[in-house]
Amino acid sequence: xxxxxxxxxxxxxxxxxxxxxxxxxxxxxxxxxxxxxxxxxxxxxxxxxxxxxxxxxxxxxxxxxxxxxxxxxxxxxxxxxxxxxxxxxxxxxxxxxxxxxxxxxxxxxxxxxxxxxxxxxxxxxxxxxxxxxxxxxxxxxxxxxxxxxxxxxxxxxxxxxxxxxxx
Numbered sequence: 749x750x751x752x753x754x755x756x757x758x759x760x761x762x763x764x765x766x767x768x769x770x771x772x773x774x775x776x777x778x779x780x781x782x783x784x785x786x787x788x789x790x791x792x793x794x795x796x797x798x799x800x801x802x803x804x805x806x807x808x809x810x811x812x813x814x815x816x817x818x819x820x821x822x823x824x825x826x827x828x829x830x831x832x833x834x835x836x837x838x839x840x841x842x843x844x845x846x847x848x849x850x851x852x853x854x855x856x857x858x859x860x861x862x863x864x865x866x867x868x869x870x871x872x873x874x875x876x877x878x879x880x881x882x883x884x885x886x887x888x889x890x891x892x893x894x895x896x897x898x899x900x901x902x903x904x905x906x907x908x909x910x911x912x913x914x915x
Contacts, residue, residue, distance in 0.1 A: 751779060755883040757789040757839070763832055763867045764886055766791055766841035767858050769904050770873070779874055780841070781811060783881040791839040794828075825860045832865035841872070844900075859896065863889050871903045 758764065768780055784791050792812040800808050800815035808815075816824060832838050840861070844854035862869045868886035875882060884903055889896050 751782070751879045751881060753783055753786055753883070754880050755885075757784070757787045757791065757870060757872075757883055758886055759787075759789060761868065761886055762837040763835070763865065764839055764870050765858050765862045765865075765867060766839060766870045766872055767844045767900065768841055768872045768874075769844050769854075771843035771845050776874055779881065780872065783872070783883075784841075789839065790837070791841050793841045794824075825857050825864065828861050829864040832861070832867060854897075854900075859889065859893070869900070871900060873904050 757766070768776070790812065792814065794814050794816045795808060797815040797817050799805065800813065828840065832840075842858055844858050858869065868888045870886050871884035873882050874880075887896075887899065
């Protein structure tokens with residue numbers, strides 16, 4: 749497809765959260781899966797429950813996905829922290845926007861998952877203009893949430909997305 753992986757997912761760290769942004773197009777997912785497969789690292793993901801129903805639901809599960817019911821508040825952050833605590837190796841990718849629609853503000857679950865599980869955050873972004881998947885070095889959260897989010901936002905460029913994004 750002509751895409752290039754810039755950097756790679758950490759192979760020496762057994763647990764981390766991957767945040768992929770901006771998430772503006774259905775094309776983000778297959779390109780992300782290809783990048784993950786190219787790197788040879790097992791990275792799971794969560795997605796809205798409706799994706800896992802119907803004739804293609806088994807494909808998302810086979811690719812490492814877990815359905816999430818977003819219609820209720822079910823303490824998902826704590827449940828995911830428990831998964832990190834129980835497993836020797838676990839890497840979880842998710843979109844901090846929580847949707848493909850334009851958002852003014854990211855959801856913060858990924859941040860509290862990383863803090864609670866005491867794991868770093870690795871950032872991944874798609875540059876559609878250059879056809880590059882860019883991966884960051886692992887980042888360990890600090891006690892300053894505002895500073896941490898400034899750091900995250902500095903990595904991502906909304907203009908690189910398939911559709912214009914904002915955050």
